[in-house]
Amino acid sequence: MSNVEKHAHGKSGFSRRSFLKGSGAAAAATALAGGQGIAGAEEASRVVGPGMSKITLVVNGQSHKVDVEPRMTLLEALRYGAGLTGAKPISGDGSSGGSTVLIDGKPASASALLAMDCEGKKITTSESLAGDKLDPVAGAFVNHDASQCGFCTPGFVVAVKAFLAKNPKATEEEIRAGLNGNLCRCGTYGNIIPAVLDVVKGAGNG
Amino acid sequence: MVEYTWPDRKDSSVLGGSHDKVDGPAKCTGTAKYSYDITPPKTALARALGCPHAHCKIKSIDTAPAEKVAGVVHARALKKPGDEIEWQGELIAVVVGETEGAVAEGLAAIKADYEPLDVFVNEEDLDAAEAAGRARKGPGKVQLENEPGDDEDEDAFEEKEIARLFREAAAVVEGRYGIRAITHMCLEPHGSTCDWQDGKLTAHLSTQNVSGTPGQFGGPLGITADDVTVHCDYIGGGFGSKFAADSWGVLAATLSKDLNRPVKLMLDRDTELKIAGARPSGFADVKVGANSEGVITIWDSHHWSTGGMGGGSLSQDVMPYVIVPPNFRRRTTNVRTNTGPTRAWRAPNHPQGCALSQTAIDDVAAKLGMDSYELFRRNLVNVPEERRKLYEEEMKIAAKLMDWKAKWHPHGKGPKDGSVVSGLGMAIHTWRGGGHPSSCRVKIHPDGGVEAFLGSQDLGTGTRTVIATVLAETFGLPVDAVKVNIGSSKYPPSGPSGGSTTVGGVAESSRHAGLDALAQLNEKVAAKLGAKAQDLVAKDGRISDKNNADKGLSWKEACGLLGMNPLEVTSRGAPGRDSKLSSSGVGGVQMAEVAVDRETGVVRMKKFVAVQDMGLVVNRKTAESQILGAMIMGIAFSLFEERIMDAKSGAFLNAEIADYKLPRLGDVGELVVEIYEPEEERARGVIGLGEPPVIGPGAAISNAVANALGVRVPVLPMTPKQVLDTLKARGA
Numbered sequence: 001m002s003n004v005e006k007h008a009h010g011k012s013g014f015s016r017r018s019f020l021k022g023s024g025a026a027a028a029a030t031a032l033a034g035g036q037g038i039a040g041a042e043e044a045s046r047v048v049g050p051g052m053s054k055i056t057l058v059v060n061g062q063s064h065k066v067d068v069e070p071r072m073t074l075l076e077a078l079r080y081g082a083g084l085t086g087a088k089p090i091s092g093d094g095s096s097g098g099s100t101v102l103i104d105g106k107p108a109s110a111s112a113l114l115a116m117d118c119e120g121k122k123i124t125t126s127e128s129l130a131g132d133k134l135d136p137v138a139g140a141f142v143n144h145d146a147s148q149c150g151f152c153t154p155g156f157v158v159a160v161k162a163f164l165a166k167n168p169k170a171t172e173e174e175i176r177a178g179l180n181g182n183l184c185r186c187g188t189y190g191n192i193i194p195a196v197l198d199v200v201k202g203a204g205n206g
Numbered sequence: 207m208v209e210y211t212w213p214d215r216k217d218s219s220v221l222g223g224s225h226d227k228v229d230g231p232a233k234c235t236g237t238a239k240y241s242y243d244i245t246p247p248k249t250a251l252a253r254a255l256g257c258p259h260a261h262c263k264i265k266s267i268d269t270a271p272a273e274k275v276a277g278v279v280h281a282r283a284l285k286k287p288g289d290e291i292e293w294q295g296e297l298i299a300v301v302v303g304e305t306e307g308a309v310a311e312g313l314a315a316i317k318a319d320y321e322p323l324d325v326f327v328n329e330e331d332l333d334a335a336e337a338a339g340r341a342r343k344g345p346g347k348v349q350l351e352n353e354p355g356d357d358e359d360e361d362a363f364e365e366k367e368i369a370r371l372f373r374e375a376a377a378v379v380e381g382r383y384g385i386r387a388i389t390h391m392c393l394e395p396h397g398s399t400c401d402w403q404d405g406k407l408t409a410h411l412s413t414q415n416v417s418g419t420p421g422q423f424g425g426p427l428g429i430t431a432d433d434v435t436v437h438c439d440y441i442g443g444g445f446g447s448k449f450a451a452d453s454w455g456v457l458a459a460t461l462s463k464d465l466n467r468p469v470k471l472m473l474d475r476d477t478e479l480k481i482a483g484a485r486p487s488g489f490a491d492v493k494v495g496a497n498s499e500g501v502i503t504i505w506d507s508h509h510w511s512t513g514g515m516g517g518g519s520l521s522q523d524v525m526p527y528v529i530v531p532p533n534f535r536r537r538t539t540n541v542r543t544n545t546g547p548t549r550a551w552r553a554p555n556h557p558q559g560c561a562l563s564q565t566a567i568d569d570v571a572a573k574l575g576m577d578s579y580e581l582f583r584r585n586l587v588n589v590p591e592e593r594r595k596l597y598e599e600e601m602k603i604a605a606k607l608m609d610w611k612a613k614w615h616p617h618g619k620g621p622k623d624g625s626v627v628s629g630l631g632m633a634i635h636t637w638r639g640g641g642h643p644s645s646c647r648v649k650i651h652p653d654g655g656v657e658a659f660l661g662s663q664d665l666g667t668g669t670r671t672v673i674a675t676v677l678a679e680t681f682g683l684p685v686d687a688v689k690v691n692i693g694s695s696k697y698p699p700s701g702p703s704g705g706s707t708t709v710g711g712v713a714e715s716s717r718h719a720g721l722d723a724l725a726q727l728n729e730k731v732a733a734k735l736g737a738k739a740q741d742l743v744a745k746d747g748r749i750s751d752k753n754n755a756d757k758g759l760s761w762k763e764a765c766g767l768l769g770m771n772p773l774e775v776t777s778r779g780a781p782g783r784d785s786k787l788s789s790s791g792v793g794g795v796q797m798a799e800v801a802v803d804r805e806t807g808v809v810r811m812k813k814f815v816a817v818q819d820m821g822l823v824v825n826r827k828t829a830e831s832q833i834l835g836a837m838i839m840g841i842a843f844s845l846f847e848e849r850i851m852d853a854k855s856g857a858f859l860n861a862e863i864a865d866y867k868l869p870r871l872g873d874v875g876e877l878v879v880e881i882y883e884p885e886e887e888r889a890r891g892v893i894g895l896g897e898p899p900v901i902g903p904g905a906a907i908s909n910a911v912a913n914a915l916g917v918r919v920p921v922l923p924m925t926p927k928q929v930l931d932t933l934k935a936r937g938a
Binding site: 089126141189 | 226227229230231232233234235236237238239240242243245276277305306307308391392393394440441442443444445472475665666667668827828830831832834835836837838839842862863864868869870871872873874877
């Protein structure tokens with residue numbers, strides 16, 4: 001599925017050292033604002049930019065070679081480099097949760113991470129939940145009709161996966177308190193709550 | 207002769223059942239492709255630049271610096287020196303590039319100079335609007351039971367008669383009520399990916415109007431609509447704002463033609479909120495009089511509102527709302543503000559009308575010391591006669607679900623839990639929801655496969671599943687046996703999805719096409735079985751003789767009689783007065799229970815009940831979801847969301863997701879939905895549902911807050927600041 005050449009590229013105007021550590025969100029904000037480098041990168045051995053560098057992203061267990069600029073977000077690399085569009089561009093700063101993916105098992109907004117920071121990490125997107133046997137969380141969403149337009153849904157499902165990994169026996173109260181990072185405009189919250197509760201019950205039985 | 211009817215409830219196999227959305231797995235795993243997600247090879251990314259000023263003249267725009275940015279392919283100005291801009295965010299330039307970063311850098315490099323002009327954005331302040339010359343008298347209406355004498359001056363009579371009615375009223379309430387402007391906030395912004403090839407255009411457009419938009423591209427591009435394909439399998443929210451190709455859609459197509467490669471142009475969030483749709487505000491001075499029984503006898507209101515610079519402000523027709531006394535006067539004023547244009551927002555005009563008038567009516571209950579339920583019940587004499595019984599029944603059901611009687615307390619007299627007080631409120635609403643014109647092509651393959659093709663779209667209501675359910679019922683098959691193809695302008699046309707017309711429209715056309723196709727298939731089956739075609743029934747995967755169940759064929763065997771080629775039938779629905787399949791006109795009752803913290807001003811939803819009729823239910827599961835979603839959207843505009851404008855600069859201050867407050871999962875409380883579908887409603891056929899349940903929440907929730915506090919928080923949304931300001935002002 002790797003789709004290296006799909007996205008046409010030009011030359012970036014930015015030239016600076018890569019930063020292999022540090023907060024993705026802060027780095028992304030700085031980079032998009034045209035900031036010059038991030039101090040504190042201990043492993044400042046590899047020089048990247050200006051323009052594209054080829055990196056390998058491991059997404060849903062598959063390696064994707066993608067061309068990225070230093071300022072490119074993980075979301076842009078996933079959508080245009082890897083052809084994976086389950087994570088959605090709803091807000092740039094992560095305030096909608098629409099681009100939620102798992103980075104080494106932990107939820108994060110792909111729109112607020114730099115692609116380069118994610119090299120070598122295990123990235124999981126909503127597409128990993130598809131297949132002949134639907135993932136139980138996605139299945140509970142379908143069963144409870146917890147999607148309407150569906151644009152927020154993939155991010156929501158991934159957020160629920162991460163929430164339940166930490167809170168496998170979550171109560172309704174904990175669900176109502178713990179899933180406020182994702183925004184839905186159509187109003188599917190009323191269907192999501194029983195869907196999550198169903199997964200908890202199913203997990204309890206297993 | 208085919209008779210177009212629905213089977214009885216007892217004879218229905220899948221109609222009215224509860225079915226998962228056929229596209230649920232695609233939506234829930236992110237494999238569904240939206241316009242934003244479609245990126246043909248060599249696609250260039252485009253962004254448009256919005257004007258930072260709310261009102262100005264362009265002095266100069268220079269896009270040359272943008273074209274020097276590495277990775278930028280093209281930049282062009284969309285306005286020229288001397289052009290006037292009338293609201294912030296109006297598009298003035300566009301940059302096309304290889305990456306989002308290059309485009310962002312290019313946009314930042316554009317040099318533009320402006321001459322700022324006078325700004326007015328605060329329509330809430332009518333005096334200021336008048337002083338600024340921004341207020342214009344709108345239409346109104348007076349209805350009085352008595353008529354002036356032959357030689358009496360009409361205006362003088364009107365004043366005298368209205369004064370008399372108020373004098374004779376046992377209770378009079380006077381107040382100012384309001385509901386602020388909100389935006390559509392589609393999570394997928396407006397936009398398209400346009401692909402021009404060999405003189406033909408494919409537009410992957412985020413649209414509620416697949417069949418109606420090709421011509422909007424064709425004209426400006428110098429081609430005819432037959433050379434345009436509009437495609438939209440999935441749309442990330444529309445709510446009434448995505449009926450048109452829009453200037454930026456045509457721009458994307460033009461850029462694709464000029465640059466000879468596909469171009470993706472989606473609005474950024476900030477611009478989306480500023481220019482791609484808003485719901486008009488509404489503010490009203492209301493005076494209402496009632497007799498000692500609480501029955502409203504006289505209504506006098508003046509409301510004002512803004513639709514931006516181009517009109518489209520709140521209609522006069524919704525004042526007063528549903529409860530209309532025999533004597534009333536309504537006046538309107540339109541205020542022109544330097545804000546983005548309004549667009550149809552789910553149930554246009556009704557949520558505002560309901561929030562402005564059923565709050566005033568509820569204040570009569572407070573004034574008379576009456577139970578609000580009783581006041582609304584007694585005022586059913588003031589609703590159209592054909593729906594009195596419906597509202598009464600729905601009110602009974604809602605009250606039971608809410609446990610209204612046990613929970614009710616007089617306004618402001620409820621028990622206190624520390625600084626927290628609880629309250630109940632209700633509202634009633636109405637909507638039309640007749641089906642739109644729609645055609646459906648049904649294809650039955652010789653191996654038994656069934657496909658349907660409609661130039662319709664799915665806003666998230668479950669259009670595909672509705673069509674599949676209707677055809678599955680018609681052919682006696684399971685829902686997942688029918689493959690539904692929508693979302694292309696090359697399919698038989700269907701109307702735009704607005705006004706709750708889609709389910710009625712596509713149910714009509716798919717039932718017509720299904721029955722027409724079945725009639726043809728039955729001819730072949732009848733010949734084979736030696737039966738009469740009109741005696742055949744399709745049920746449980748078989749076509750058999752109703753007089754002799756053993757005489758029949760499996761669906762697959764029956765389709766095998768078609769020979770080499772599939773049977774294809776295209777039929778139009780026939781909604782309207784004579785249709786037995788669909789109808790128009792619903793009611794609906796909602797009741798809210800809230801908890802208000804008098805110290806913090808925070809309003810929490812405790813419980814929210816909706817009882818809703820919709821004629822015949824096609825798919826219970828998606829119907830319930832529509833109601834739940836509407837209730838949550840209603841909570842949003844009742845307690846959270848508003849467009850906040852800076853009076854001095856005209857800037858839209860909260861045009862980002864992080865700043866535009868909307869409820870989250872933890873904010874919605876307990877939601878209870880009851881679909882009201884007795885035989886007499888089911889017999890009316892299918893009626894649209896998407897809009898009605900979003901109408902009542904404003905009044906129901908406001909009334910609940912008023913019941914809790916004992917004072918009216920007059921303007922929606924009832925944010926903590928609004929609540930605290932009200933308590934302070936009223937000394938309560």
